[in-house]
Amino acid sequence: MSKPSPVGAVMIAAARAAGRSLARDFGEVENLQVSKKGPADFVSNADLRAEETIYAHLTKARPGYGFVMEERGIVEGSDKSNRFIVDPLDGTLNFLHGQPHYAVSIGLERDGKLLAGVVFDVAKNEIFWAETGRGAWLEQRKLRVAVRKKLSESVIATGTPWLGKSEEAHATFAREMLAMTPTCAGIRRYGSAALDLAWVAAGRFDAFWERTLKPWDIAAGIVLVREAGGVATEIDGGDVMKTGSILAGNEDIAPQVQEQLRLAAAFGRQAKLT
Ligand code: 2AM
Ligand code: CA
Numbered sequence: 001m002s003k004p005s006p007v008g009a010v011m012i013a014a015a016r017a018a019g020r021s022l023a024r025d026f027g028e029v030e031n032l033q034v035s036k037k038g039p040a041d042f043v044s045n046a047d048l049r050a051e052e053t054i055y056a057h058l059t060k061a062r063p064g065y066g067f068v069m070e071e072r073g074i075v076e077g078s079d080k081s082n083r084f085i086v087d088p089l090d091g092t093l094n095f096l097h098g099q100p101h102y103a104v105s106i107g108l109e110r111d112g113k114l115l116a117g118v119v120f121d122v123a124k125n126e127i128f129w130a131e132t133g134r135g136a137w138l139e140q141r142k143l144r145v146a147v148r149k150k151l152s153e154s155v156i157a158t159g160t161p162w163l164g165k166s167e168e169a170h171a172t173f174a175r176e177m178l179a180m181t182p183t184c185a186g187i188r189r190y191g192s193a194a195l196d197l198a199w200v201a202a203g204r205f206d207a208f209w210e211r212t213l214k215p216w217d218i219a220a221g222i223v224l225v226r227e228a229g230g231v232a233t234e235i236d237g238g239d240v241m242k243t244g245s246i247l248a249g250n251e252d253i254a255p256q257v258q259e260q261l262r263l264a265a266a267f268g269r270q271a272k273l274t
Contacts, residue, residue, distance in 0.1 A: 002137050004129060007062065007108065008116050011084075012129055014057035015104045015120040018050040018088055022095075022104065022122050025049070030098050043089075043096045047071060050088035054106065058084055070216045081111045087216035090119075091192030093162075100124070105194035107219025114241075117220030119198040128198040130220075130227035136201045145230035145250040146203035151260075154253050155186045157196040159210035169211065172268060176209075179264035180257070193246075197221020200248045201228035207249025207257045215241050221248070230254070235261055 004012060025046035032039035051071045058065065062084075066077030069086045077083060084106060089095060091102030100123030108116040116131040128143070130136035136143040148154050158180075161169040181187060188205065190196065194217060196208040201224035218232075218240065225232040225248045232248040234240040235258065247254055247261070 002135075002140050002142070004134070005116070005131055008118075008129060008131050008134075010058065010061040011106045011108065011116060011118045012120075012127060014054045014061075015106055015118045015127065017057055018053045018104045019120050019122040021053050022046060022050050022089060022102070026095060026098075026100070026102075026123070029095065039096055043092060046095070047089045047092065050104065051086065054086055054088055054104070058086075058106075068215055070214070083109050085109060085216050085219035087194060087214075090194040090217060091190075094191045099191075101190055101192060101195065103192050103194045103198070105216060105220045107216075107223065109219065114219055114223050114226075117223035119194045119220050119224060121195055121198070126198075128201065128224055130201070130224040132223065132227065134227070136224045136227035138202055143201045143224070143228040144203060145200060145225065145228045146206045146253075147250065148206050149252040151183050151253060151256045152185060154184050154206035155188060155204075156180060156184050156249075156253075156257060157188045157190065157199065157205040157208040159191070159193055159196070159213070160189055161211070165212075172211065172264070175264040175268050175271075176261055179260040179267070183256075183260055193217040194221050197232070197246075197248055198224050200230060200232075201225045203228075205249075206253045207247070209235060209245075209247045209257060209261065211235065211243075211245040213244035213246060215244065218244065218246055222246075225249075236265075 064079035066083035067075040087105040104120040
């Protein structure tokens with residue numbers, strides 16, 4: 001059964017509409033690379049246009065639902081149990097640099113629980129969607145997380161801290177890389193957390209970890225991973241939607257990654273003592 005529920009279908013339609021707008025703007029970015037002002041303003045407008053499209057679609061189909069949106073922030077709805085969690089353009093830096101790896105991410109939370117998620121890879125025209133109890137899908141293909149059991153055979157995705165993040169965040173990441181790289185087949189850093197999670201669901205990555213993301217980066221991807229039979233939890237055992245520090249993967253690989261991250265943290269504590 002690869003049929004979304006009515007609200008799932010609405011989310012997919014909204015993601016596709018935003019994707020059309022982003023695809024048009026992405027075509028322009030290349031021309032702008034050479035302009036003096038640079039494409040940054042243009043891209044933030046592309047982002048806003050896409051968010052506007054999603055908001056218009058979703059409010060029309062589900063008036064009253066609340067929103068958490070990257071640009072607009074929190075919009076209280078009259079319906080207190082449902083809210084959409086929206087990132088109109090995940091992978092902004094890729095988009096800005098003309099790299100075709102960016103996505104629209106739309107999650108739905110009902111009574112505080114993640115219920116549905118859509119991640120649309122616009123450049124590759126891949127719609128990943130999942131709903132609790134209906135599975136995770138890429139078009140007609142039912143998604144399952146990878147079955148690998150050995151970390152030494154696994155490809156692990158991550159996200160690096162960026163400019164403006166604390167020195168501590170950069171140091172933590174450096175220690176985590178030091179702990180991870182000798183243990184796995186490869187590390188990848190593609191720059192869109194929503195797609196990283198969709199790719200875990202699709203078995204293209206064996207696991208993914210990144211710290212201090214925002215709810216809109218991960219809401220949809222979490223539903224995808226869980227419905228594909230994987231685990232998506234907080235790295236240190238907290239509430240992942242609060243801290244945004246996420247570890248996702250299959251049931252065998254995720255704990256092995258977590259163990260390496262624990263070793264990295266212990267090494268950090270040791271480093272501070274000496
Ligand atoms: P964004 O593209 O919507 O900004 C990559 O590490 C992840 O971090 C992406 O999902 C990205 O989402 C998010 N992120 C948030 N702020 C960022 C920034 N200033 N630079 C790079 N990535 C950022
Ligand atoms: Ca994002």
